[in-house]
Amino acid sequence: MENILEQYKSVTENEVSTWFEVGVTANFPENSGACIKYKTKQVAVYNFTRTGKWYATQNLCPHKMEMVLSLGMIGDKDNIPKVACPMHKKNFSLEDGSNLGGEDLKIATYPVKIENGNVYIGFTD
Amino acid sequence: MLNIIVVGNGMVGYKFCEKFVEKSEAKDFKITVFGEEPRPAYDRVHLSEFFENQDAKALEMAPAAWYDDKGINLVVGERVADINRTSKTITTVKDRVFSYDYLVLATGSSPFVPPIKGVEKEGVFVYRTIEDLEGMLAYAAKLKTEKPDARAAVLGGGLLGLEAGKAVMDMGLEPHIVEFASKLMPRQLDSRSSQVLQLKLESIGLNIHLSKATNQILGDKAITGMEFGEDDILDVDMLVVSAGIRPRDELGKNCGLEVGVRGGIVVNNKMQTSDENIYAIGEIALYSQMIYGLVAPGYDMASVAVDQIVGKTESLMPDDIDMSTKLKLIGVDVASFGEPFMPAAKGHSVIFENKTQHLYKRINVSLDGKSLLGGILVGDASDYNMLHQVYLNGMAIPEDPSQLILPASEGGSSFGSVLDLPDIAQVCSCESVSKGDICCSITEGESNNLGDVVTKTKATTGCGGCKPMVVDLVNETLKSLGKEVKETICEHFDFSRQELYDLIKINKVPDYQEALNLFGEGHGCETCKPLVASIFATVTMETANKQPAIQDTNDRFLANIQRNGTYSVVPRVPGGEITPDQLMTIGAVAKKYDLYTKITGGQRIDLFGAQVHELPLIWKELIDAGFESGHAYGKSLRTVKSCVGSTWCRYGMHESVTFAIDIEKRYRGLRSPHKFKGGVSGCIRECAEARGKDFGLIAVEGGWNLYVCGNGGATPKHAVLLAEQLDDETVVKYLDRFLMYYIRTAGPLVRTAPWLDKLDGGLNYLKQVVIEDSLGIADDLEQEMKGLINKYECEWKQAIENPEMMKRFKHFVNSDDTDDNLKFVPMREQKMPKAWS
Numbered sequence: 001m002e003n004i005l006e007q008y009k010s011v012t013e014n015e016v017s018t019w020f021e022v023g024v025t026a027n028f029p030e031n032s033g034a035c036i037k038y039k040t041k042q043v044a045v046y047n048f049t050r051t052g053k054w055y056a057t058q059n060l061c062p063h064k065m066e067m068v069l070s071l072g073m074i075g076d077k078d079n080i081p082k083v084a085c086p087m088h089k090k091n092f093s094l095e096d097g098s099n100l101g102g103e104d105l106k107i108a109t110y111p112v113k114i115e116n117g118n119v120y121i122g123f124t125d
Numbered sequence: 126m127l128n129i130i131v132v133g134n135g136m137v138g139y140k141f142c143e144k145f146v147e148k149s150e151a152k153d154f155k156i157t158v159f160g161e162e163p164r165p166a167y168d169r170v171h172l173s174e175f176f177e178n179q180d181a182k183a184l185e186m187a188p189a190a191w192y193d194d195k196g197i198n199l200v201v202g203e204r205v206a207d208i209n210r211t212s213k214t215i216t217t218v219k220d221r222v223f224s225y226d227y228l229v230l231a232t233g234s235s236p237f238v239p240p241i242k243g244v245e246k247e248g249v250f251v252y253r254t255i256e257d258l259e260g261m262l263a264y265a266a267k268l269k270t271e272k273p274d275a276r277a278a279v280l281g282g283g284l285l286g287l288e289a290g291k292a293v294m295d296m297g298l299e300p301h302i303v304e305f306a307s308k309l310m311p312r313q314l315d316s317r318s319s320q321v322l323q324l325k326l327e328s329i330g331l332n333i334h335l336s337k338a339t340n341q342i343l344g345d346k347a348i349t350g351m352e353f354g355e356d357d358i359l360d361v362d363m364l365v366v367s368a369g370i371r372p373r374d375e376l377g378k379n380c381g382l383e384v385g386v387r388g389g390i391v392v393n394n395k396m397q398t399s400d401e402n403i404y405a406i407g408e409i410a411l412y413s414q415m416i417y418g419l420v421a422p423g424y425d426m427a428s429v430a431v432d433q434i435v436g437k438t439e440s441l442m443p444d445d446i447d448m449s450t451k452l453k454l455i456g457v458d459v460a461s462f463g464e465p466f467m468p469a470a471k472g473h474s475v476i477f478e479n480k481t482q483h484l485y486k487r488i489n490v491s492l493d494g495k496s497l498l499g500g501i502l503v504g505d506a507s508d509y510n511m512l513h514q515v516y517l518n519g520m521a522i523p524e525d526p527s528q529l530i531l532p533a534s535e536g537g538s539s540f541g542s543v544l545d546l547p548d549i550a551q552v553c554s555c556e557s558v559s560k561g562d563i564c565c566s567i568t569e570g571e572s573n574n575l576g577d578v579v580t581k582t583k584a585t586t587g588c589g590g591c592k593p594m595v596v597d598l599v600n601e602t603l604k605s606l607g608k609e610v611k612e613t614i615c616e617h618f619d620f621s622r623q624e625l626y627d628l629i630k631i632n633k634v635p636d637y638q639e640a641l642n643l644f645g646e647g648h649g650c651e652t653c654k655p656l657v658a659s660i661f662a663t664v665t666m667e668t669a670n671k672q673p674a675i676q677d678t679n680d681r682f683l684a685n686i687q688r689n690g691t692y693s694v695v696p697r698v699p700g701g702e703i704t705p706d707q708l709m710t711i712g713a714v715a716k717k718y719d720l721y722t723k724i725t726g727g728q729r730i731d732l733f734g735a736q737v738h739e740l741p742l743i744w745k746e747l748i749d750a751g752f753e754s755g756h757a758y759g760k761s762l763r764t765v766k767s768c769v770g771s772t773w774c775r776y777g778m779h780e781s782v783t784f785a786i787d788i789e790k791r792y793r794g795l796r797s798p799h800k801f802k803g804g805v806s807g808c809i810r811e812c813a814e815a816r817g818k819d820f821g822l823i824a825v826e827g828g829w830n831l832y833v834c835g836n837g838g839a840t841p842k843h844a845v846l847l848a849e850q851l852d853d854e855t856v857v858k859y860l861d862r863f864l865m866y867y868i869r870t871a872g873p874l875v876r877t878a879p880w881l882d883k884l885d886g887g888l889n890y891l892k893q894v895v896i897e898d899s900l901g902i903a904d905d906l907e908q909e910m911k912g913l914i915n916k917y918e919c920e921w922k923q924a925i926e927n928p929e930m931m932k933r934f935k936h937f938v939n940s941d942d943t944d945d946n947l948k949f950v951p952m953r954e955q956k957m958p959k960a961w962s
Contacts (some may be wrong), residue, residue: 034938
């Protein structure tokens with residue numbers, strides 16, 4: 001079961017080889033998360049309508065290995081944008097994927113860009 | 126660079142590493158730790174929790190990566206076999222040799238297994254490591270398939286033995302405790318407190334056998350029983366031996382270190398053994414001719430050894446070690462401090478005993494009546510922290526010492542302010558944090574709240590027993606500085622729930638975003654969003670469909686998210702009354718969507734394992750058959766449970782089912798600070814368990830008795846009588862007022878029972894507000910409730926009839942595929958989620 005986690009590695013904007021189109025912005029609920037599929041990956045996309053910012057991370061919560069992060073509530077803690085896993089409320093930074101409770105859990109993050117009203121997520125594969 | 130080798134990676138060995146790497150001198154040392162168990166150090170004190178979740182990781186003191194981060198070389202699964210003091214090297218069982226400048230022995234202890242005939246039989250276990258527990262679990266599971274009423278005994282009625290008793294009880298075996306002495310916990314308790322504890326444990330299902338010496342273990346290959354004497358046999362299918370510990374001092378013994386007659390490596394107050402380069406800490410260290418089997422002295426020893434190695438030679442182990450202890454044993458508070466047993470020549474004892482409530486308190490006071498020497502608490506140890514401090518610091522006690530332990534209603538008084546403690550008073554003994562450390566952290570501006578204090582001082586991060594005292598200290602210190610101590614919602618709203626409720630209502634705020642713009646800052650979080658959602662639900666009765674983004678995940682999808690990210694569905698079954706046709710509809714839907722079904726505690730049926738895209742399809746069918754949302758996912762009314770009442774029952778006084786249905790329909794969909802439940806019983810036999818609910822009605826001659834503010838769960842509480850012999854109409858009037866008053870004033874996620882506890886004036890005040898209308902708001906409360914009731918609509922019906930609202934019931938935004946990670950495994954002719962690990 002470890003391999004399910006291994007396919008998620010953070011991607012920085014410079015490394016992107018494929019910008020994958022995942023639909024128009026209106027498909028993504030405001031101030032919430034939603035889940036998209038890319039090959040075998042599930043990626044959570046977060047639409048911060050208040051700030052106009054977008055983030056993307058793996059959908060898998062590494063704590064109990066559940067595909068649920070896109071269902072979590074988003075917001076910020078000390079000005080760091082975050083998502084709270086709906087299962088046990090583990091908080092993850094959407095900037096670097098680190099656990100904001102200081103635990104040894106980390107999630108992969110992906111770059112997002114918006115062009116002509118479409119949402120694109122950056123991958124290396 | 127000097128090499129330190131730590132032998133043993135238990136709690137104390139770990140604590141040594143943790144304390145060491147905090148020192149600035151640590152950079153001049155390289156630490157290598159050897160542990161024989163296959164995993165890094167874990168919290169053995171809370172071992173029995175492993176049965177609840179079987180999550181070994183949750184017990185870890187720190188994950189393996191922590192050691193890496195700190196530059197510590199952790200070697201697990203490799204035991205150190207030999208020490209060569211001349212060459213200053215150690216050899217492991219894999220014949221690897223490592224050299225050291227300092228060696229720290231923290232090998233702990235092993236369970237003592239008395240030489241009883243037959244003790245080697247299958248089914249006999251010891252209780253020490255996670256592997257022991259896994260062995261017990263596997264054996265218990267096998268036993269239960271062969272014999273549903275299998276029994277397990279624990280040999281030893283001490284602290285660990287009773288923990289083991291809870292463990293076997295949790296495994297579903299009939300638990301028996303066998304103790305050689307004539308009382309339980311002979312080291313900590315006197316005989317009267319031990320009897321009180323015994324009564325309490327027996328009341329929850331433990332069978333206790335005292336004064337029993339086991340002659341032999343019976344059975345051919347596997348254990349079938351224990352023989353104490355002729356014709357004195359206890360049939361058991363499993364045995365856990367918990368008859369004490371023996372220090373694991375072989376390593377020290379073999380290399381010629383000085384050891385005690387009954388084991389343990391002799392150390393001085395620097396924790397040095399007879400070889401100045403070798404230290405011993407924890408349960409193998411024999412200090413002042415004693416082995417200390419508690420974690421706090423072990424941690425102190427680790428601290429002293431660290432200081433000595435880095436050159437702080439003034440840090441020494443004190444001569445007297447405080448063996449006071451407080452623990453929660455199978456849900457029962459047990460504490461002893463100072464001298465629990467005291468000869469009459471040394472002082473007087475004051476004893477409070479109430480066997481009906483399983484309470485026992487004893488304090489020992491000096492002959493002159495001026496100081497506290499020790500004591501024992503069973504059943505309620507809430508006074509422990511303060512009594513312990515009074516004892517440790519020799520503080521003055523009241524002229525009538527009974528006030529220290531009597532219940533407040535009997536003239537007992539609680540202590541003065543926590544700020545009266547001397548600065549040196551040790552508040553957190555696990556982390557050695559004094560009152561001065563905590564207060565200074567605030568007065569010197571380093572900390573501004575509880576969170577800061579915990580991060581800076583580490584207080585409460587050990588066993589957590591000192592938490593109430595630390596909270597009081599922080600609040601009192603802040604108050605003394607003139608800072609307001611306010612229960613604000615979170616970093617985004619600097620208001621209490623009640624304040625924000627008023628602001629939203631008075632200013633007619635339309636939605637969460639506007640509330641944040643007007644009264645908050647930042648972008649919200651999982652604390653304030655659902656709280657504000659609940660306020661909107663109360664102010665305007667809006668359903669969770671209107672602002673899905675601020676709902677908890679359960680409310681957002683109008684279903685309860687479960688283990689593997691699937692959902693469960695609960696249709697409302699008012700009062701638990703259901704027709705055969707409705708039952709068949711539920712059955713047909715469950716079958717069609719392959720759902721696991723179970724009857725809930727609230728007299729309805731829960732359907733598990735639905736995927737998000739199936740939820741609307743399932744609800745369409747249920748709604749077409751006349752069902753509506755059960756709001757099992759919401760902080761709202763759950764069910765009103767009923768007994769069958771005078772309609773069928775020959776004892777029934779009134780129609781409890783009819784009334785329960787009326788009330789459940791009245792308050793369905795009503796959102797509140799926390800979930801709430803009701804019950805209606807048709808007579809005082811109370812089959813609906815109405816007094817375990819937030820509101821309960823019991824039929825009596827002449828009407829209904831109305832009880833409020835009870836609950837089951839982690840802190841069960843019986844509801845208390847608000848009014849007697851009411852007619853239907855008055856019940857509803859009082860309920861409207863009571864519920865609305867609770868909804869308006871309770872803090873977030875506070876159920877009715879703790880709300881009443883905190884209400885100034887308590888039950889009498891609540892009676893005045895609800896019955897006598899002392900605040901003059903009764904009309905308001907009733908009107909407000911009426912408004913909410915009139916606006917009720919089923920939010921599932923609303924959702925499936927609106928294409929825009931339906932959009933969210935889909936796993937992927939960019940594909941119609943479903944989540945392919947879901948795996949189920951069969952269980953008793955149904956299915957359950959497959960565990961990931």
